[in-house]
Amino acid sequence: MEAIGGAENLETATHCVTRLRLVLKDDDKVNKDELSENPLVKGQFKADNQYQIVIGPGTVDEVYKRFMNEVGKEGASKDEVKAAAAKKGNPLQRLVKLLGDIFIPILPAIVTAGLLMGIYNLLTMEDLFGPQPLVKQFPQIHDFADIVNVIATTAFIFLPALIGWSSMRVFGGNPVLGLVLGLVLMHPQFVSQYALNEGSKIPVWHIFGLDVKQLNYQGQVLPVLLASYVLAQIEKGLNKVVHDSIKMLVVGPIALLVTGFLAFLVIGPIALWIGPGITDVV
Numbered sequence: 001m002e003a004i005g006g007a008e009n010l011e012t013a014t015h016c017v018t019r020l021r022l023v024l025k026d027d028d029k030v031n032k033d034e035l036s037e038n039p040l041v042k043g044q045f046k047a048d049n050q051y052q053i054v055i056g057p058g059t060v061d062e063v064y065k066r067f068m069n070e071v072g073k074e075g076a077s078k079d080e081v082k083a084a085a086a087k088k089g090n091p092l093q094r095l096v097k098l099l100g101d102i103f104i105p106i107l108p109a110i111v112t113a114g115l116l117m118g119i120y121n122l123l124t125m126e127d128l129f130g131p132q133p134l135v136k137q138f139p140q141i142h143d144f145a146d147i148v149n150v151i152a153t154t155a156f157i158f159l160p161a162l163i164g165w166s167s168m169r170v171f172g173g174n175p176v177l178g179l180v181l182g183l184v185l186m187h188p189q190f191v192s193q194y195a196l197n198e199g200s201k202i203p204v205w206h207i208f209g210l211d212v213k214q215l216n217y218q219g220q221v222l223p224v225l226l227a228s229y230v231l232a233q234i235e236k237g238l239n240k241v242v243h244d245s246i247k248m249l250v251v252g253p254i255a256l257l258v259t260g261f262l263a264f265l266v267i268g269p270i271a272l273w274i275g276p277g278i279t280d281v282v
């Protein structure tokens with residue numbers, strides 16, 4: 001206890017199969033040498049704003065119980081410890097961690113799509129393997145290149161759906177609702193923003209005296225990111241007040257319907273307005 005700076009330095013704690021996972025108020029108060037001298041301690045390190053002490057399987061359960069009794073606090077779940085750890089650090093650090101938690105899980109899809117796009121470019125680029133691209137030199141591979149392009153561009157086209165799924169997982173909502181929200185923002189009924197430069201006329205909805213543009217948010221990050229946060233908060237709020245017997249029938253539809261309206265009326269337009277400013281700053 002003294003080695004971690006005393007009971008007053010402990011925010012919360014949990015354990016996994018082999019480690020004590022502590023969220024401390026001040027990590028600098030830890031006496032690493034004193035911890036290392038304890039025969040029960042097999043190692044120690046910091047990760048995700050948690051101070052983790054390696055004890056070993058089996059033994060860690062008993063150590064955790066005695067540790068929490070001595071501290072005089074109730075044990076916490078892993079999610080509670082993660083939430084407490086996420087509050088540590090300055091706002092910029094917390095923002096970076098939040099974005100990392102959202103985008104790292106979908107990186108494999110983005111990286112894979114990028115590599116496949118590179119293959120497609122090799123097959124279709126001029127002056128690379130001669131004056132004509134490979135698909136013209138060997139017409140029999142043209143359809144093969146088309147299939148590669150379809151597979152390569154899918155992750156980018158449906159990026160809002162991927163972000164919606166991952167964002168809801170981080171914000172504490174139902175990831176499937178986030179996936180659906182991302183797909184809603186890309187509904188084929190809407191005009192693609194990539195076609196606006198071609199003089200496309202944008203149809204509008206007339207809602208509450210407002211003209212709401214029917215824009216497709218394909219390839220956009222910020223609108224679905226903000227909308228997913230709102231969706232998660234609405235869903236969690238409804239889960240607290242709706243009876244368990246009707247949650248499945250009420251929570252999802254209401255949360256998605258309200259968020260959908262907010263996304264088209266407020267969130268999407270604001271996100272498109274501030275997006276270029278963020279890009280310029282970065």
